[in-house]
Amino acid sequence: MANNLIPIVMALSSYDHVHAITSGEVEIAGVAPTFVDLPIPEMFRRFINTQDWDVSEMSTAQYVTRRLDGDDSIVGIPVFTSRMFRHSSIIVRKDRIRRPEDLKGARIGTTEWILSACVWARGMLEDMYGIGPEDVTWVQAGMDRPGRAQAVIPPHLSKDVTIVAEPERALQDMLWAGEIDAVMAPQFPLGFRTAVESSDLVGPLFDDLAAAEREYFDRTQVLPIMHTLGIRRELHERYPWLATNVYRAFEVSRRRYFARVEDIAASRTPLPWLRDYVQELRGIFGPEIWPYGLEPNRVPLETFLRYAARQGLIASDDVEIADLFAPVEPFVDGM
Numbered sequence: 001m002a003n004n005l006i007p008i009v010m011a012l013s014s015y016d017h018v019h020a021i022t023s024g025e026v027e028i029a030g031v032a033p034t035f036v037d038l039p040i041p042e043m044f045r046r047f048i049n050t051q052d053w054d055v056s057e058m059s060t061a062q063y064v065t066r067r068l069d070g071d072d073s074i075v076g077i078p079v080f081t082s083r084m085f086r087h088s089s090i091i092v093r094k095d096r097i098r099r100p101e102d103l104k105g106a107r108i109g110t111t112e113w114i115l116s117a118c119v120w121a122r123g124m125l126e127d128m129y130g131i132g133p134e135d136v137t138w139v140q141a142g143m144d145r146p147g148r149a150q151a152v153i154p155p156h157l158s159k160d161v162t163i164v165a166e167p168e169r170a171l172q173d174m175l176w177a178g179e180i181d182a183v184m185a186p187q188f189p190l191g192f193r194t195a196v197e198s199s200d201l202v203g204p205l206f207d208d209l210a211a212a213e214r215e216y217f218d219r220t221q222v223l224p225i226m227h228t229l230g231i232r233r234e235l236h237e238r239y240p241w242l243a244t245n246v247y248r249a250f251e252v253s254r255r256r257y258f259a260r261v262e263d264i265a266a267s268r269t270p271l272p273w274l275r276d277y278v279q280e281l282r283g284i285f286g287p288e289i290w291p292y293g294l295e296p297n298r299v300p301l302e303t304f305l306r307y308a309a310r311q312g313l314i315a316s317d318d319v320e321i322a323d324l325f326a327p328v329e330p331f332v333d334g335m
Helices: 016-022 040-050 060-068 116-129 171-177 190-197 209-220 233-238 242-261 274-285 295-310
Strands: 006-011 031-036 055-059 074-083 090-093 107-110 137-142 162-170 182-184 202-204 225-232
Touching: 006 040, 016 242, 031 242, 040 055, 040 060, 055 060, 055 074, 060 074, 060 116, 060 225, 060 295, 074 233, 074 242, 107 171, 116 182, 116 209, 116 225, 116 295, 137 171, 162 171, 171 182, 190 202, 209 274, 225 233, 225 242, 225 295, 233 242, 242 274
Parallel strands: 006 031, 006 055, 107 137, 107 182, 137 162
Antiparallel strands: 055 225, 074 225, 090 182, 090 202
């Protein structure tokens, strides 16, 4: 190209903290990007299976499982676009399950085993309430319609863990019928959520989500990582500087987002007291609420590997996290 920019296609959800990149306000040095915004399941599936684009947001669980099972066609970049506590991912029969400990011996429905949200939710249940993967019968099926099979079988699942496939049933139907005691999933269909909100029979496992999530953070110091970035290995090896330039652009975008939120000269968001709330969060999570890079995220990443090994996604958590990600040069203030 005349201007020497490398053309790449990047798949990315439209988060506020990456908008400066997708809008063109923040450039990725040396790159002429084209952005793709697709529903997350399609985005993840197409990138991890066929690398339909060059750089993509992707499931941490899928990436770690594939990478540590020998597929090195994608290299991670230590940018974590989505993070959230997953206590809200568990809906239960309130007539049977009144506290988390009641889930021991229960039948829990799930759409997929290798989902980041479910890895974190299962790990949280074990760390906080002593409920291991083998203490539950897991029922795999579609959420609101039958026919969903498990896309990826966990390669190192213990023989003590029971997963029962129900391809002819839907989880929400089984929950209402009392054939399962709970459902664990990253998200729930709108109709199901509406029914739950108006029901005394079915509801969230935790009545006070914020308190439960804060308790988990206080004990573990983990704000769970859902999604990371990946780059095709062939592209990474051809342009070894590219991962650093992508990382730095995302760091600039993230910093600009927080600067806008905390701007007291003019309201950048239609929410009062937001700056004060962000300052309160810094008192809980530290100066960087949402850091990128490896060292600031060592605890959540090592916790995720521990959960992944315990749940059969990987053979062992004896993994150096730096081996999973492309090396990137540190961010320099003022860039």
